[in-house]
Amino acid sequence: MPIQILPARLANQIAAGEVVERPASVVKELVENSLDAGATRIEIDIEKGGAKLIRIRDNGCGIGKDELTLALSRHATSKVSTLEDLEQILSLGFRGEALASISSVSRLTLTSRTAEQSEAWQAMAEGRDMAVKLQPASHPQGTTLEASDLFFNTPARRKFMRTEKTEFGHIDEVIRRIALSRFDVDLVLRHNGKQVRQYRAGRLPSQQDKRLAAVCGPAFMNSALKLDSEHHGLRLWGWLAPPSAARAQPDVQYTYVNGRMMRDKLLNHAVRQAYGDRLPAEGHAAFVLYLALDAREVDVNVHPAKHEVRFHQSRLVHDFICQVLLQVLEQQPQPEPPLRVNTDTGELEQPLETTASAADRSATRRESISYQAPRHGYGGGLSARESRPSAVSRGEWQGIDGLLTTVAAEQNTAGQKTASSPLPTPYPVSSTHDTAVPPAESISGQPLLLIKERGLVVLYRQGLWLCDLDRARAYADGLALLEVWQQGLTPQPLLLPIRLALDVKQQAALERHQPQLQKLGLELKTAAGDTIILTRVPQPLRHADLARLFPELLARLERETDAEPAALCQWLAAQGRSARQRWTMAEAIALWQQLQPDMPDEPPFLQPVAIEQQLDRWINGD
Template identity: 60%
Template sequence: MHRINLLSQRLANQIAAGEVVERPASVVKELLENSLDSGATRLDIDVEQGGVKLIRVRDNGSGIQKDDLALALSRHATSKITELADLESIGSLGFRGEALASISSVSRLSLQSLAAAASDGLAWQVQVEGQDMEAAVTPVSHPEGTTVEVRDLFFNTPARRKFLRTEKTEFGRIEETVKRLALSRFDVQFTLNHNKRSVHQLQAARSDFEKQRRVGLVCGPAFVENSVFVDMERAGLRLWGWVSLPTFSRSQADLQYFYVNGRIIRDKLVAHAIKQAYRDVLFHGRHPAYVLYLELSSAAVDVNVHPTKHEVRFRDSRLVHDFLFSALHKALAEVRPEDHIAASADAAEAPANQLQPGTSDDFYQMESQKPLTLSESGSVHQLSDYSRGAERGQYYQPSAQPRPQLDSLAKLYEADEEIPPLGYAIAQLHGIYILAQNKDGLIVVDMHAA
């Protein structure tokens, strides 16, 4: 039987890296969170070959003192907390002190920084490689703030590198990480470049209009146009943000961002509360889209659950669940059909000469709902034009010769087969209702509640 040995620092760091550094996107997340904790208002991210060759993050934060540079690369070394009581009310994104040590153990890392409090005004650099954990500090020219360069990720752990996806896939994950953090901090400017090509330039947003504009840039203009703003507060909890209308649902849960005190999380309790709020207005198998922010006392939530810090535990989970459900359920209950066509109404108020057929504003270049047609008995003329026109606020001109349409509907009374209870669809109203006809008359069906 083998004797018990104390693991070396290098081996311990590589074991920890297996939890903290899963892929290049994990590195970007940890570095950006450190920059945000330092008070940075501008973040520049440069990536090459999906983050495998190079990840560079530069900020204008408070910087790191010379004497702390080498210590910053040690495990469990952090400036975020100092004593056990600090774990009860964590206000920073990072606090474990494992990120830089884990990253440096599986890459070639260079850290340059000029501290705002440096009396001599000199910047310093520390470089380490996975094979050699000894840090050497040298002077360097650098503006106030910090730059971290991570090169050749997983160069000394080929098994980990072999399981990475394609360059496009890995960069897609990095881009999603930047988007998540950009939605959490509207006051920070984000710039993302891939292979020396600009991908995103998100300016700092301070006004409500600028915040909504950033949401549109990250989630798409269709989401902003088909969402309602929520802002409710009760029992020390505040929920605000944007939730999609029931008509704007997704086939997968890929447009869902939920933040607790500025930290994006994935929590079953939160997901269940939101799903229950949409239960009566959403088709089975469809998913809502939302960008929501929950604010509460830091002592009421525990973020020290997992190394990735994606999971949290609430002190009073029932209170949080009920608050989320009631707030969203109330907001959705107040949605009226006119809210679904608000964009169309705004466009309809424009001068008639601006509503030319075939024209569209970039903000409305979303795919409109396909119109309904008669079943085996003919077609309703110009319904597709109506659907597209209503989407953009244009006026629909009815057919000049409705006789063929009426003749086809008359066949309902001549057919021998049994007519369905809801009859046959003959039109779609406002993209929300179905107008159908059976032997008893006309029926209006709410297609999202049926």
Template identity: 45%
Template sequence: MPIRVLDPQLISQIAAGEVVERPASVVKELMENSLDAGAASVTVELEAGGLRLIRVRDDGRGIGRDELPLALARHATSKIDSLDALERVASLGFRGEALPSIASVSTLTLTSRAADEGQAHAVTGRGDDDVPVPRPAPHPPGTTVEVRDLFAKVPARRKFLRTEATELRHAQRVFRTIALSRFDVAFRLRHNGRELLHLPAVTGADGEAERRIGAVCGEDFLEHAVRVEHEAAGMRLTGWIATPGFSRAQADLQYSFVNDRMVRDRLFNHAVRRAYEDVLHNQRHPAYVLFLALDPAQVDVNAHPAKAEVRFRESRLVHDFVFRTLHAALDDHGGGAGEHDHGQGHRVELPVRGAPGPAPPRQGGLGLGAAESAASYAFQAPAPSSPAAAAMSSAPAPASADTPAMGYALGQLHGIYILAENADGLILVDMHAAHERILYERLKRELAAGGMRQQPLLVPATLRVTETEAELAERHADDLAGLGVELSRSGPAQVTLRALPSLLGDADGEGLVRDVLSDLAAESGADRVRRALDEILGDMGCRAAIKAGRRLSHAEMNALLRDMEGTERAGHCNHGRPSWVQVDLAALDRMFMRGQ
């Protein structure tokens, strides 16, 4: 086949393959155009999930009659005019390809009226080089873009679309995301004539921003959300992150924006993930709505055809800023157990008359070894006259204003939960989850202080492993020694364990070694090995934590409560499960109908 210049419509259809994947892609491009036009209100109407009709109406600046044909011309835009402008672009759209590309695979009608013109005009685009002639049309100031029969001109592409319900879900996701990017704009979404979502503009009044967050992300997210706001090094990070207890099985509640542009950026997502590492199981996903603002010259927004990804000129600086900001926010929210009045723990609203209601998650028997005692909690017996001494007697003292935040132990429930009394009411502690966090933080402190103390085994243990695992043990022997694990290769497929961290006592050494080697095998590279070492510390803490079914004395229970008060992120175990809940007196009174 000889070389020849492609037909203009075919060029636009090829370009559409980069810009228009499905109806949701069209919704994104058109809504972003509305925002760039200064709209205060945007309405999206869909039929058949957007397959039959996509109509986006706004009250922005509008387009003058003489410029309407140019709006449908390829590479025509009002948003940049030079390379310098491209390097500091602040608008959402700027390529000048969206409208002609969409027109090449659908029937597109553009109707607009500029604020200084008394008459609106409309043009219909076909995605070719023919210049459409504007015709008068009724329309208030602003713009409406109507897209009918998407991919009707490219039947092969239409075959790849999903069901109406699936395409609607994708379009809704885009609509919600853009609605989160601009709180000052009102948004409305309709489907097949039925209103699905109406979001009034946020005026700045107290609680209005949270109301939009609740409407888009759900009230459950809002109830578990921590506000983030930090500025440094020419960057500002704001938004909301959910506590680890609200983690998700899928990454379906993650909204990130850079200079108000919706993005899916791997560096940004990695920084968020790292901030949650110590409190979230690696199979769970955090939920968040985050806005990063920085100098536009420090961001390359022209890195992806659909503008879904960006590149940062100082990527390490951005990564560290996001990570440290969120890590600090999680620490502030869940730092010490004494912060329960600020959301560190979980308050429970008890039902009345035995109706089913929320309760802490039940932890089954874990079969884990435990080597702790009151002494290994660093417990010091108080003077006989102190409140703590009274609390550890067979009849604990009643709570008072000077009662510690986690209170004093009353007893155990089914060998799993500790019941304690504090000034606010009743506290229930999952003793394994709480102890797991305490041990994990101790292990981290020992490692940061220069290495963990080792406890040599009376009899070295020899384990048969794979050759790959034996090689990993040999390669990372020094790293493991720093963790208090003396492990050496003693054969092609054999390792020998000679010491464990003294803090772990009689933990299952063989099981720990196999977990350690499994974590190392799953990771590679310096950063991944560091993450693997964090996983190893978590495994150590989990294996040595108090097992379900163990009976504790009052001294041991109170020692655990005191340690929780001094432990960072004590509100959750290493896997993100809550470690304690608060049931206040008001909830108990409602349960027993006192005062009614």
């Protein structure tokens, strides 16, 4: 077959395959044309899910009579005319393919009137012949475009359309996205003559909140964190749901670049990286984010449907978005659920019981407790400020008791029966309380059970303890920071410098502790008045809430005990670490072994498991 120029109708059919995927694509292209025309009210009428009729009516500037026929031609547009225009696109449409593509697969009628014309004119094009008929019509200023019988001349395309309900659902989602991109425009959506959506225009924040709640739901509106940040020509604003408000489906995820709705991979990756492991395993983030930047810094001419863009400084954009979202999320610390033991799964599903139930107590009277592991007390003792936790339940203790007995039996089988063995051999039962009597020597640290992938049950100093793995990791990180304390921590630049206003007392503390701040890797400069600007911080604080933490750091430096290098390094490590969702047993054991050589007398990450009082109540039938 020789090389030849494609006929116009065939070229439009090929273009339609890219632009007109389904009725929702037609609605998107036509509504964006109305927005480019300056419309403040747009009405969308749909019949049979868009297969029978799509009608878009607006009050924009309209199209002149002389341009109606040209508007239905391929590559005809009023939005770009030179290469320079293509390099800084501000309009939503610019290819000049939408109307020609739509008219090639439907019966299209375009009616419009400009402010200068005394009457409206109507252009009609149908199918492959592309012949345009022009006639006078009655119409107010603005444009109405009707596309009926979509894919009537391409049966192969039509059979890929889904049910009426499914196709209208996609149209509804398109209008929802557009409604969030232009709060200043009235949008009305009807299906089969019935009004389904009406988004009233609003410029006030309260009116915008109403539209946001109408699109994303009241639950998102009530929990969302509002953000607005600007840096070096980049501005990010919008709403972000905290991890505690994660959704079961990714149905509230809207991103916009210069007012254009996007499904861009770079933007989505930045959001995912900001959330990190804060989200639950089956949860999805919810957000409505708007990115504004110089039009010359972004190329929107990379996708036929304009769903993706290319940033000239993609790394800067990615890090800017990630950093802003991280700062917002760090300002919302999530409360840690209490650690609770479950015997069957090793997970903590219910609060620790403070008393045994009547059924448990009666069952205890009937049963003889086979308790062969040593009776664990509180071992190394508690500091004065710590209190004993609630006692574990009978069922929980039996699970731990069984585990201790099993591990002890395995140790015996292996022949490890010396006094230095990590686990002692079973001891004879006391006749008084049916409880084992421990020997005098201490029990070495031994990991036993991973609880809800966050806590580790360990034997330590003749006691049963619960190790908070996140706090233990922060403690280990603090030890590592302490090793490089003498050389000073390495400062790293902030993508967004932090401005802080200090009172007189804080300014005095700042002057007194300037050497310590430099050794901590904090670099700052003074601004006008009582304001300082943080420009560099150590790695542990790069993603922390510095506006809250810096005044706290100054207060710690004023207190002699907290200003010690070890205390400061522990504090830094704790601020720079976010709680992990899950630990594996291998990771937990590795961390526990890492901590053994430098274990303090009162480890801040260990919590004694109170079982003695509970056992006494069971035995005595209280």
